Amino acid sequence: MTILDEIIAQKRIEVAQRKEATPVAILEQMPDFKRICLSSRDAVQDLHSTGIIAEFKRKSPSKGIINDKADVAETTQGYVRAGAAVLSVLTDEPFFGGTPADLQAARLANPNTPILRKDFVVDRYQLLEAKAWGADLVLLIAACLTPEEVAELSMQAHDLSLQVLLEVHDEEELDRSLNPNIDLVGVNNRNLKTFKTSVDTSLRLVERIPDTFAKITESGLHDAETMLTLFRAGFDGFLIGEAFMKTADPAAALQTLVTDFTSRMLTSSNLYNS
Numbered sequence: 001m002t003i004l005d006e007i008i009a010q011k012r013i014e015v016a017q018r019k020e021a022t023p024v025a026i027l028e029q030m031p032d033f034k035r036i037c038l039s040s041r042d043a044v045q046d047l048h049s050t051g052i053i054a055e056f057k058r059k060s061p062s063k064g065i066i067n068d069k070a071d072v073a074e075t076t077q078g079y080v081r082a083g084a085a086v087l088s089v090l091t092d093e094p095f096f097g098g099t100p101a102d103l104q105a106a107r108l109a110n111p112n113t114p115i116l117r118k119d120f121v122v123d124r125y126q127l128l129e130a131k132a133w134g135a136d137l138v139l140l141i142a143a144c145l146t147p148e149e150v151a152e153l154s155m156q157a158h159d160l161s162l163q164v165l166l167e168v169h170d171e172e173e174l175d176r177s178l179n180p181n182i183d184l185v186g187v188n189n190r191n192l193k194t195f196k197t198s199v200d201t202s203l204r205l206v207e208r209i210p211d212t213f214a215k216i217t218e219s220g221l222h223d224a225e226t227m228l229t230l231f232r233a234g235f236d237g238f239l240i241g242e243a244f245m246k247t248a249d250p251a252a253a254l255q256t257l258v259t260d261f262t263s264r265m266l267t268s269s270n271l272y273n274s
């Protein structure tokens with residue numbers, strides 16, 4: 001059994017328990033938190049600033065504890081001040097140490113920034129939760145969903161005005177899972193079986209992603225030079241967690257990376273122009 005199988009098995013139990021505790025009808029009656037906080041947030045639009053999707057992640061199955069001290073409101077506000085275009089908040093507790101309360105706290109602290117609910121979605125119920133907790137986007141992971149499930153869940157997400165980030169790790173997952181209700185396609189550089197990360201995965205797959213989707217490169221990113229290479233290859237956005245969270249001041253780490261990335265962009269565009 002791979003770690004992904006283990007996470008999904010646990011997730012199905014968890015969702016069934018939460019459905020018992022809070023029936024669908026109650027979630028469906030929740031006020032539209034997103035609309036209360038702000039009107040039009042469009043994650044795809046917002047990516048055009050720094051393109052950084054900054055993640056709040058306390059621990060992971062591959063790294064163990066990354067940061068158990070950071071406060072979610074303070075860290076996410078710091079991320080936004082430092083230039084994050086979008087926030088990603090883990091809500092999986094057993095494997096990643098995240099909670100629904102983390103997402104709600106991030107929402108309240110950052111009314112104007114798009115937020116991704118980072119979890120393993122296997123059921124429409126989790127989309128209703130994401131909406132009720134104030135998320136703007138949800139992640140769908142091709143590795144643990146059939147193409148039919150991806151199609152169904154992405155349509156349901158759109159019905160709830162949630163944008164969809166589809167995560168893929170290889171050509172086969174990409175080709176079988178794309179559908180018009182997907183907004184962003186993320187290439188996970190981390191192999192979920194071996195936990196090794198390689199940006200070659202992103203560089204290999206980028207050409208295959210149609211231009212109608214925003215293209216995101218995910219995981220294992222920590223330096224501006226690599227980001228520049230990925231940007232030139234066609235990526236619009238970068239999903240980064242550990243490189244920030246493992247430091248004592250995650251927002252400062254993001255700021256440093258943004259400064260470095262921007263100056264490299266300027267230097268390289270001057271070189272191109274001269």
Ligand SMILES: O=P(O)(O)OC[C@@H](O)[C@@H](O)c1c[nH]c2ccccc12
Pocket residue numbers: 055057096118119120141167188218219220221239240241242243
């Ligand atoms: O911390 P990193 O290596 O910068 O990676 C962030 C993000 O891509 C990673 O947390 C992630 C990508 N896909 C996921 C699916 C579930 C949980 C976590 C993830």
